[in-house]
Amino acid sequence: MLKRIILVTLVVSAILACSSSDDSNSGNNSSDTYNRTAMLTNIADNIIIPGYQNLSTDLSTLVDSKNAFVANVNQTNLETLRTNWFNAYQSFQAVQMFQIGKAEEILFEEQMNIYPTNTTDIENNIANGNYDLSSVNNNDAVGFPAVDYMLYGVADNDAAILTTLSNANYSNYLSDLIDRMQTLTNTVLTDWTSGYRDNYITNTANVASGAVNQTLNAYVFYYEKRLRADKVGIPAGVFSSTPLPSKVEVLYKEDNSRTLLLEALNAVQDVFNGKAINSNIEGESYKNYLIALDRNDLAEVINDRFDAARTKIEALNTNLKTQVETDNTKMTEAYDALQLAVVSLKSDMLSAFNVSVSYVDADGD
Amino acid sequence: MNSSIKSYLNATTNAAPLAVFRIGFGLMMLYSIIRYWAKGWIETIYIQPQFHFKYYGFEWVKTLGDYTYILFIICGIASLLVALGFKYRLAIIAFFLSFTYIELMEKTTYLNHYYFISVLSFIMIFLPANAYFSIDAYRNKIQYKNIPRWTIDSIKLLLGIVYFYAGLAKINSDWLLKAQPLKTWLPSKYDIPFIGETLMHQNWFHFAMSWSGMLYDLCIPFLLLYKKTRGFAFVLVVIFHVFTRVLFPIGMFPYVMIVSALIFFDANFHNKIIRYSKKLLRIPSAKAIETKSVFKLKRKTLVLPIVTLFLALQLLIPFRYLLYPGELFWTEEGYRFSWRVMLMEKMGNTTFKIVNGKTKAFFYVQNDDFLTPLQEKQMSFQPDFILEYAHYLGDHFKKQGHEHVEVYAKSYVALNGRLSAPFVDETVNLYAEKETFKPKFWILPFNDEIKGL
Numbered sequence: 001m002l003k004r005i006i007l008v009t010l011v012v013s014a015i016l017a018c019s020s021s022d023d024s025n026s027g028n029n030s031s032d033t034y035n036r037t038a039m040l041t042n043i044a045d046n047i048i049i050p051g052y053q054n055l056s057t058d059l060s061t062l063v064d065s066k067n068a069f070v071a072n073v074n075q076t077n078l079e080t081l082r083t084n085w086f087n088a089y090q091s092f093q094a095v096q097m098f099q100i101g102k103a104e105e106i107l108f109e110e111q112m113n114i115y116p117t118n119t120t121d122i123e124n125n126i127a128n129g130n131y132d133l134s135s136v137n138n139n140d141a142v143g144f145p146a147v148d149y150m151l152y153g154v155a156d157n158d159a160a161i162l163t164t165l166s167n168a169n170y171s172n173y174l175s176d177l178i179d180r181m182q183t184l185t186n187t188v189l190t191d192w193t194s195g196y197r198d199n200y201i202t203n204t205a206n207v208a209s210g211a212v213n214q215t216l217n218a219y220v221f222y223y224e225k226r227l228r229a230d231k232v233g234i235p236a237g238v239f240s241s242t243p244l245p246s247k248v249e250v251l252y253k254e255d256n257s258r259t260l261l262l263e264a265l266n267a268v269q270d271v272f273n274g275k276a277i278n279s280n281i282e283g284e285s286y287k288n289y290l291i292a293l294d295r296n297d298l299a300e301v302i303n304d305r306f307d308a309a310r311t312k313i314e315a316l317n318t319n320l321k322t323q324v325e326t327d328n329t330k331m332t333e334a335y336d337a338l339q340l341a342v343v344s345l346k347s348d349m350l351s352a353f354n355v356s357v358s359y360v361d362a363d364g365d
Numbered sequence: 366m367n368s369s370i371k372s373y374l375n376a377t378t379n380a381a382p383l384a385v386f387r388i389g390f391g392l393m394m395l396y397s398i399i400r401y402w403a404k405g406w407i408e409t410i411y412i413q414p415q416f417h418f419k420y421y422g423f424e425w426v427k428t429l430g431d432y433t434y435i436l437f438i439i440c441g442i443a444s445l446l447v448a449l450g451f452k453y454r455l456a457i458i459a460f461f462l463s464f465t466y467i468e469l470m471e472k473t474t475y476l477n478h479y480y481f482i483s484v485l486s487f488i489m490i491f492l493p494a495n496a497y498f499s500i501d502a503y504r505n506k507i508q509y510k511n512i513p514r515w516t517i518d519s520i521k522l523l524l525g526i527v528y529f530y531a532g533l534a535k536i537n538s539d540w541l542l543k544a545q546p547l548k549t550w551l552p553s554k555y556d557i558p559f560i561g562e563t564l565m566h567q568n569w570f571h572f573a574m575s576w577s578g579m580l581y582d583l584c585i586p587f588l589l590l591y592k593k594t595r596g597f598a599f600v601l602v603v604i605f606h607v608f609t610r611v612l613f614p615i616g617m618f619p620y621v622m623i624v625s626a627l628i629f630f631d632a633n634f635h636n637k638i639i640r641y642s643k644k645l646l647r648i649p650s651a652k653a654i655e656t657k658s659v660f661k662l663k664r665k666t667l668v669l670p671i672v673t674l675f676l677a678l679q680l681l682i683p684f685r686y687l688l689y690p691g692e693l694f695w696t697e698e699g700y701r702f703s704w705r706v707m708l709m710e711k712m713g714n715t716t717f718k719i720v721n722g723k724t725k726a727f728f729y730v731q732n733d734d735f736l737t738p739l740q741e742k743q744m745s746f747q748p749d750f751i752l753e754y755a756h757y758l759g760d761h762f763k764k765q766g767h768e769h770v771e772v773y774a775k776s777y778v779a780l781n782g783r784l785s786a787p788f789v790d791e792t793v794n795l796y797a798e799k800e801t802f803k804p805k806f807w808i809l810p811f812n813d814e815i816k817g818l
Contacts, residue, residue, distance in 0.1 A: 033555055033566045205556045229731070238729045293552060297784055339716070343777040347712035347745070347785045354553035354710070362406065362474055362739055363616030 034292040035284065036204040039274070040211050042283030044197050046276035051095040052189040054277065058088035059182040066178045070171045073162055082151050086256065088181075089144045093263040094270075094277060097222035100214045101200070102191035108184055110139045115230075116247055117145035119153070126173045133180050142177055145251070150174045152252035206355060213355045216286075220345050223268050228338040231261045235324050236331040243331075245324040257320040261313055265338075269306040286349065295352050302344045309337040374669070376514040377659050379632030380497035381639055383517050384450070387494035389624040391448025394460065394482070397617045398441040407433055410474055411467075414737050416757050418472035418750055421800050426469040433470075439463045447489075450499020454490070461486040472750070473743045477706050478618040481527060485625075488523065488675060491668045492516045496660045498639050509660035519672060520628055523679065525586035527622075530683050530704040532582030537708075537817030539694070540579065544571035545781035546710035547578075554612055578707075581605055589629040602626045613707070689804050694780060695811035697747055698804060713746030713788060715776035717755060719762050722769035722794075730758055746778045746788070748805050755795035772796040786812060 062084040069077040092112060099109050111134070121141035125131040133142050154170070155161045165171055192200075203211040229239070230249070237243030248257045270277070274285025290299040312334040317323040323331050401407060411417075411433045419426060429436060440463035446456035465483045468475070493512050495501040502508035539545045551574065552566040564570045581601065588598035606619035627635075642648075662668060686699030693700060694709055720727040732741045735758070744750040755772040763770045771794040779785035786809075789795075793807040 033552070033562055036555075206553050207556075233729070239731055240728055241726065295782070301784060343714040343785055347714045347777060347779045351710055351712040351779055352549065352782070354550055362410065363476060363618075364614050 034289050036212055036289075037201050039284040039286075039289060040201040040204065040215070042274050042276075042285065043215065043271065044192070044200055046274075046278075046281070046283055047271060048095065048098050049189070049192050049197065050277045051091070051098075052185060052192060055088060055091040055095055056182070056185050056189050058084065058091045059178070059185055062088050062178055063182050066175055069165075070175055073166045073171070075158060075162065078151070078158065078162060078165075082253070085144070085147055085151060085178075086253065089250070089260060090263050092144060093260055094267040096226060096264070097219050097268065097271065098215070099218045099222065100211075101196050102188045104218075106184065106187060107136075107139075108188055109226075110136075111184055112143040112181060113145060114140045114143060115145035115249055116251055117141060117143075117149050119149055122146055122149060122173070126169050129169055129172070131173075131176075133176060143181060145249075146177050147174065147181075148250050148252045150177065210355075212353075216350065216353065216355055219268075219271065220342075220350065223345060224342050227261075227264050227268065228335065228342060231257075231264065232320075232331065232335045232338060235320060236328055236335055237324070238332060238335055243324045243328050245321045248320045248324070251321070254321045255319050258313065258316055258318045258323075261320070262310070265306065265310055265313065269303070269310075272302060272306070290349065290352060293352055298344065298348050298352060302341065302349065305337070305341040305344055309334065309341060312337040374513065374515060377511040378514040378517055379635075380493075380509055380512045380660065381632045381635035382628050382630065383492060383494050383512060383520075384496070384498040385635040385638050386517075386520065386625070386628045387450060387453075387489070387499070388448050389627065390485070390489070391444050391446070393617065393621055393624060394444035394464070395441055395448065398437055398444060400617070402434075402437060407437055409737065410471055410739070414471070414740060416735055416740075416754075417470060418740065418744070418753055420469060420472055421749065421802075423469045426466065428470050433467075436463055436467060440467065447494075450495040450501050451504075453495035453499060453501050457486060457489050457494070461490060473740045475701060476616075476618070477527075477702075477704055478615075478621060480702055481523075482621070484679065485520070485523060488519055488672065491672050492519070493660050493662065503654060507655050507657060509657050511658055512660045513662060515672075517628060519676060520625075521586075521590070522676060524622075524625055524628070525590075526679055526683075527704050528582050528585050531706050532579055532584075533818050534703070534705045534708055535575070535579035535582060537815050539781045539815050539817075540575050540708065541817075543781070544568075544575045546708070547571045547574050549710045549782055550613070557611060589626060592631075595629060599626060599629075609707075691804070691808065692811040692815055694815055695778075696805065696808050697749075709781060711746045711778060711780050712742075712785075713776060713778040714785070715745040715751055715774055715789070717758055718773040718775065719758065719767065720771040720773060720794075721767065722771045724769075735761075745776070748789070748808050749800065751776065751789060752795055752798060752800055752805070755798075759796035770796060780811075783813060 062081070065077070065081045065084045069081045095103075096109055096113060103109065118140040121138065125138070125141060131138065150165070150170070150173070151161070155164045165174065200211045203209075206213065208214075230247075233239060235244055235246075235248045248254065249260050250257045272286050274283040274287065275281070276283065287299045287303070290296070290302075312330075316330055316334060317326070320331070411428060412430060417428050440460060443456045443460035443463060446452055447460055461483065464479075464486060468479050468483060493509070493516060496509040496512050498508070535541070548568075548571045551571055554565045555561045557565065585598055585602065585605075588594040588601070603623055606623050609615060610619040683703035683705075686693045686703065689696065689698040691698070694711070716732070717730040718727050719730060732744070736744060736754070744754050751774055755774060759770050759772045773791055773793070774789045774795055775791055776788035777785040778788040788809060790807040790809055795807070798805075798807065
């Protein structure tokens with residue numbers, strides 16, 4: 001009996017295995033499964049890589065203007081430097097959500113945009129003249145927020161700022177900060193263009209290390225933590241007893257904090273819709289994936305919620321710090337609108353894609 | 366009637382199937398414990414979290430910190446002793462207590478098959494599983510060829526309940542008429558060889574799997590009972606469980622069910638297994654052992670009522686959901702301990718607002734300050750988790766010096782391919798609500814209908 005059962009089991013499994021492989025030949029595969037490689041290709045070729053290229057271009061412009069400024073500290077050069085810094089900061093909003101691959105490995109995000117920046121650490125570094133910008137301890141003393149402080153917050157007015165930055169210790173630090181941002185960005189970009197992209201677009205397995213899974217997890221995490229919480233929720237005080245206006249993203253060039261928030265939200269929505277970064281062409285995307293899974297309803301809700309959040313944000317003062325200090329209700333309304341999209345992304349979309357989530361590891365039943 | 370019950374209780378059967386079952390159970394449990402340890406889950410599930418979700422009535426269960434490892438060692442040794450049949454009674458009691466304690470420490474990891482292990486090991490306390498082919502028998506120099514028939518039948522009944530009740534639960538409109546949640550799950554298995562890209566996204570396949578899954582669960586106990594269909598049924602058991610193992614991350618459950626289902630086979634089959642393993646392991650047939658024909662149960666008047674009552678409860682508990690209003694899949698009141706497996710794709714997003722009742726000042730909680738990702742995921746769509754966590758938050762902020770603490774939840778839940786909908790009444794201060802067996806009025810109604818059992 002035991003032998004017979006083993007035999008029957010083996011035979012049946014063999015039949016099962018063969019018949020299913022027959023199916024795959026005759027069924028001439030995947031005409032109506034969603035083409036994940038096409039989606040990843042669109043995300044990589046039309047969004048991520050051009051996003052990093054834009055940032056890299058902006059940063060080399062920034063490096064040039066920084067060099068000009070260091071050579072010749074004056075108001076005109078400072079203005080150019082400031083403009084180019086903010087352009088790069090805007091471009092950065094389109095890539096921060098892709099904390100995967102090399103960016104994840106070298107802690108790109110942590111070295112580019114930790115705010116509020118720690119001015120004490122910055123001043124200590126400058127005073128010592130002996131610092132390791134790649135150190136984890138310096139994550140809050142480098143990147144765009146640190147440059148924001150150097151260009152706008154290091155003294156009370158432009159004349160005083162120019163005087164301070166004439167000091168070689170200060171200009172060296174500023175120079176090192178900007179050079180490092182360029183190095184980091186080029187490291188990530190080079191990795192994408194020299195092989196990673198090809199692995200990425202074919203790595204479609206539904207496992208925690210799959211490209212679809214990693215990109216989605218990073219995307220949802222970014223939206224929930226970096227955009228909704230850091231840019232809006234925390235300054236509005238939704239997680240604390242009192243509002244914390246000094247935690248806005250660009251604290252020193254404060255007039256422009258809303259611009260970055262809008263850039264970030266647009267970037268998130270464009271990724272959802274698969275819109276190319278340098279044109280209006282839409283390709284394969286999370287939206288199309290949802291539609292292929294018969295979840296048109298959800299794709300619409302997500303776009304509606306992004307739009308609703310944008311409307312709320314557009315009603316805010318361009319200076320989010322001022323907004324928090326004068327009428328925080330509008331700020332919390334924007335937060336609530338952003339939160340609704342978190343619900344759609346996290347519980348509806350991840351559920352619809354049924355992706356393996358890396359950080360949840362246990363048996364189910 | 367009375368006499369037929371009596372004669373049933375006096376009926377005997379060969380002891381080999383129960384002995385093989387004991388060995389299989391013990392070894393699988395030992396492997397499960399080792400696997401759990403190796404995956405690092407003791408650390409991430411029982412030691413790292415700063416807060417643990419507890420079952421209602423078992424809030425007193427303490428987590429043990431690093432001593433959790435000792436508890437797992439005890440449980441592992443007990444499993445091995447059960448398999449060997451060495452000090453069996455003590456070993457199975459130790460296994461039941463340690464395993465159940467582990468489960469009671471953290472509700473987040475509730476799985477029907479863990480509950481099944483607790484149920485099974487509880488009933489095994491009362492069964493003479495060491496009567497035959499065990500170290501106890503060798504040491505006492507007595508083994509019994511036959512044991513009361515009800516002992517093996519009670520295990521068959523438990524297995525039958527698991528399958529049949531799982532089948533009954535599948536008789537609902539989401540499962541049969543919408544093929545949910547398989548319609549959500551299967552297309553994501555596109556990377557399985559051969560069938561991933563060809564079958565997994567096919568509409569007919571989702572329906573075929575749903576219906577055959579339901580029929581399988583309902584029929585399999587009977588097919589296993591009936592001698593003529595038994596071999597075929599076992600092949601089905603193997604195929605079904607291997608298939609689910611390939612598709613879903615369900616750990617040890619398929620193996621537990623496959624090995625357990627062997628108990629339906631007759632004694633010849635199990636005697637062959639025993640002879641075979643004796644040969645393989647070179648166990649000398651101990652001639653000094655006296656073989657008696659029938660095992661006589663001690664303390665019959667105590668054991669029989671306990672076992673009967675326990676089995677009756679097993680039949681009734683899954684139906685307790687009928688006492689609650691509202692949709693079971695939505696409220697989950699009476700959902701656990703009922704063999705409802707793989708029925709729902711449910712995800713939620715729940716955030717908490719801490720309000721000062723006097724000044725109305727408020728702030729939100731970042732859940733990841735307090736919960737692990739797994740805990741947050743489970744908490745977000747299960748009302749009893751939401752309530753328990755609300756109390757934890759309330760206590761926490763009260764201790765921090767906040768005054769007039771009130772806790773409100775903003776919760777959205779998506780069920781079986783529906784858009785997420787509001788789940789909890791935002792105006793109810795959950796900190797003032799107590800956990801009870803009564804229906805939770807603060808769960809918002811489900812604005813759809815799922816017909817069926």
